[in-house]
Amino acid sequence: MTSYILKTKPKAFSIPNIKGISSPITILYGGKSGNSAFIAEQMRCQFQTYELEPAVYNMAEYDVNNLVNEKFIFIVVSTRGEGDPPAQAQQFYKYLFGSKAPKLPNLTFSVCALGDSSYQYFCQAGKDIDMKLKALGANRYSGLVTCDLAFNSKAEEWASNLINKFQNRCNGDSLALKFGPNSIGPTFTLRVKDKYRITGEQSASEIHHLILQTDHPDFTYQPGDSISIKPKNPYSLVVRIMIKQDYTPDLIVKYKEKNKSIEELLAVKLELTKLGEDVLRAYQIYTGDENLKELLEHKEDLFDYLKQADVYDMLCDFPSQIEASKLSQILTKIQLREYSISSSLSETPNEVHLTVKQYNYSAFERERTGACSSYINKGLQIDSSLKIQVIPNEEFRLPDDELPIIMIGSGTGIAPYMSFLKERRARVASGDNWLIFGEKQEEYDFLYQNEIESLKAEGILTRLDLAFSRDQAEKIYVQDRLKEKGREIFDWLEKGAHLFICGSIAMGKDVKRNLIELIQKDGIMDEVQALAYFEHLENDSRYHEDVY
Structure with missing residues (x-):
């Protein structure tokens, strides 16, 4: 993906599908943010430098029927939600885990999984694909690599190992590949x-x-897209860390071959509010702290810690007199x-x-x-x-103007729907629009209330259903509205409606479950038929999810 779309024809992270006649290597990538595409593109460029011509495919565009004919396949894939594959990888994932997946004794593979170790299902999609390919008889070319938010060094090492092994390089002949800058587009x-x-x-x-x-x-964008912003760390947190470690604001350290003050690094260059497992491991190796070593050995405790802890917690809970220069090397760049x-x-x-x-x-x-x-x-x-x-978010796009849409969201999940509705108003789109929105209290939390009511009065918003969880004794959420409106939702789906979900991971999970239940009930189907109907929605790109 690129981070903006040209007004002619977009070239959103469209990696050329280059395949030399004699090349046995295929690289597949799948992920929302563009990191998997970046790694795949860097591998293609590096491999070409050493006279290899891999075929590179977005997993969504790869013909899974070719899998049985592949010789070497290298996969870069992220994880979303509760261990689910990203939208681009869903078709490939379902094929692997489906009843029609073939045995693959002639395939050699390796997987690089991308994730965030502060989430419980860290790199789960990549782990699943790695295990399933092995179960289908394929041969691991190198072991699974799991990359945290700062993925470059591990991904570079993975790619280097692959090319070194493929070209029988060893000792002084071995390559240490370095990727270029990871820019997903212009700033x-x-x-x-x-x-x-x-x-x-x-x-x-x-x-x-x-x-x-x-x-x-x-500068341009489409409804459904997002904006990325480089933050600045809370200065109170920066001050806490400098006082705790006895760093003076004017202390100069060398960071990426440049001299920087530790204050500047902590304020705008280094990630402080989030911790990853890689940071804790590097810190433990440097300090030798036995308590931290024990935490790293207990996955559940580690996950609970990473969910809440920041860099100041790490320095307090596992104290050391680590030098500012070494700390700046251990911490990841701000995300x-x-x-x-x-x-x-x-x-x-x-x-x-x-x-x-x-x-x-x-x-x-x-x-x-x-x-x-x-x-x-x-x-x-x-x-x-x-x-x-x-x-860009190609999986969260408005359909053709005449098609109906159902938008389900809570909290700030309303944001893309405001974009959708304004776009449809500007285009005088004929398709019906149904919004199901939830928050805590109508009086204080009805986001964009005046705009939404105007859209309803103008006829742009065909239907509006609200769920304010704390306005009555029994809490009501958007997923409950689905149960109440099951018959109407199913009728809209039968008319070709696209269904969108935006909000928390937990909300998305509940909505998906209730949606399948209403398909079964109001579509008069058994469980197998309802699941097949839902899968048909996914395969037709009529079910869109953006959860976080």
Whole structure:
């Protein structure tokens, strides 16, 4: 994927399917953010340098029937939700785990799995594919590699091992491949035109609407896309770490061959609010801390720790006098954060709107704030500049104008639907639009209430169903509305409706389960038929999910 779409024909991470006549190597990639495509493209370039011509395919475009004829296949795949494969890899995944999957004794493979170790099902899709290929009789060329958020070094090592083994390189002849810069597309500098809170002052959630403006001629996006932003760490956290480690703000360390102050590195270069397993392991190796070693050996305890801990926790719980230069080497670079776009260029040219929830939470008896949400909501002022990239989401696209859509979301999951509805209004689309939205309290948490009610009055929004969980004794969620409206939802699906889900992973899981149940009940089917109907929706690209 590229991070913006040209006004002619988009070339969204379209890696050329280059295959030399004598090349036995196929590289498959699948993932939403573009990291898997980046690794695949880097491998293609590096392999070509050494006279290998691999075929490179997005997994969504790969003909699974060719699998039985492959000789060498190298796979780069991410994980989403609760261990599920990304949308691009679903067809391949289902084929492998289906009853028609062939034995593959002539196939040699290797898998590089991408993930985030703070999630319970870290790299699960890649792990599943690796185990299934082995079960089907394929031969591992090299062991499974699992990459955390900072994936470059492990992915480079994986690719180096593959080419060294393939070309029988050893000792002094071995290659150590280095990937180029991971840029998913151009970076644009936008101006903050406006921002304001869209939840009531008494709401438990603080959510802001951000309007960014640009006059750059190449800036564009589509409804369903996201924006990535490089955050700044909360300065209170930076100060805590410097005091704890006795670092002075003007302490200079060498970072990536450049001299930087430790204050600058901690503020804008290094990831502080999130921890990964790789960071803890590197820190443990340096410190030799036995308590940390024990934590790393207990997966459940480790997962619980990673869910809540930040770098300051690590330094407090497993104290050491680690030098600032060494700490900067151990920590990963600060990660980009993504926010769904809530505007339409057709209605507001040269602008992009975001819906940003302030992330505040308490853990280990200390209050914390999100890095990017605090940077946007607290740090940015009107006329501030902000660097962003556009992240295309090809699996979350509006269908043809005449087709109906059902949009199910909670909280900030409303954002892409505002983009959808504005786009359909601008295009005078004839398809019906049904929104099922949930939050806590109608009085304080009805996001974009005035706009939604106007869209309903104009006839753009055909149906509107709301679920405010705390406005009555018994909590009601969007998934409950599905049960109540089962007959109507099934009728819309029968008329070709596309169904969208956006919000938390837990909400998405419940909606999916209830959707299958209503298909069975209101479609008068047994469980097998209902699952087949749902799979048909997926295969026809009529079921779209963006959960986080």
